[in-house]
Amino acid sequence: GAGVSQSPSNKVTEKGKDVELRCDPISGHTALYWYRQSLGQGLEFLIYFQGNSAPDKSGLPSDRFSAERTGGSVSTLTIQRTQQEDSAVYLCASSSTSGVSYEQYFGPGTRLTVT
Amino acid sequence: GDSVTQMEGPVTLSEEAFLTINCTYTATGYPSLFWYVQYPGEGLQLLLKATKADDKGSNKGFEATYRKETTSFHLEKGSVQVSDSAVYFCAQGGSNYKLTFGKGTLLTVNP
Numbered sequence: 232g233a234g235v236s237q238s239p240s241n242k243v244t245e246k247g248k249d250v251e252l253r254c255d256p257i258s259g260h261t262a263l264y265w266y267r268q269s270l271g272q273g274l275e276f277l278i279y280f281q282g283n284s285a286p287d288k289s290g291l292p293s294d295r296f297s298a299e300r301t302g303g304s305v306s307t308l309t310i311q312r313t314q315q316e317d318s319a320v321y322l323c324a325s326s327s328t329s330g331v332s333y334e335q336y337f338g339p340g341t342r343l344t345v346t
Numbered sequence: 347g348d349s350v351t352q353m354e355g356p357v358t359l360s361e362e363a364f365l366t367i368n369c370t371y372t373a374t375g376y377p378s379l380f381w382y383v384q385y386p387g388e389g390l391q392l393l394l395k396a397t398k399a400d401d402k403g404s405n406k407g408f409e410a411t412y413r414k415e416t417t418s419f420h421l422e423k424g425s426v427q428v429s430d431s432a433v434y435f436c437a438q439g440g441s442n443y444k445l446t447f448g449k450g451t452l453l454t455v456n457p
Binding site: 276326 | 380382388389390391392395435437441442443444445446447448449450
């Protein structure tokens with residue numbers, strides 16, 4: 232079946248502009264995660280959605296970052312007033328909530344470059 | 347907070363050499379442990395996992411054993427191939443099952 236998809240695959244934006252990154256999880260997966268992969272920081276957790284519960288936003292680096300998940304499926308990560316340090320690959324992952332390990336499946340990522 | 351420490355590398359081996367990439371974690375309790383792999387130009391893929399102490403995860407000739415007493419989950423392969431060249435990430439599952447990753451180890455296997 233289809234895996235996790237993300238769009239756009241690449242995004243170049245000017246400092247100060249807002250950007251929206253989209254994630255389509257695997258159908259039926261109720262859990263959705265956003266991570267950021269950057270050269271200096273490795274892979275960092277950003278935010279987690281589970282069904283209709285309040286999201287776990289503990290990894291968001293600043294209030295310029297926000298995310299929503301509509302209808303329990305598609306998610307959008309928004310970065311306002313982008314800064315150069317926001318340049319990174321943003322990864323989305325989804326998992327089902329059955330089983331013990333809640334294995335996460337990752338999308339290909341969106342490479343964000345802030346100039 | 348939770349953290350994962352892994353050998354940063356880069357690691358360069360000849361084909362058929364033995365591979366070990368060390369990984370230790372600091373979570374309390376019994377987190378699930380994972381190795382993910384990122385091949386050049388591709389996304390992150392789960393390589394193997396273990397969910398409880400003494401479990402051994404294995405896939406594609408790679409193995410890792412969940413060692414609670416040493417809080418370790420070292421990745422091993424007896425004979426690497428050129429096609430194993432990739433970045434390997436150790437990870438642990440935390441609250442809400444979010445993953446905490448190590449910084450990754452770049453492996454290059456030469457023919």
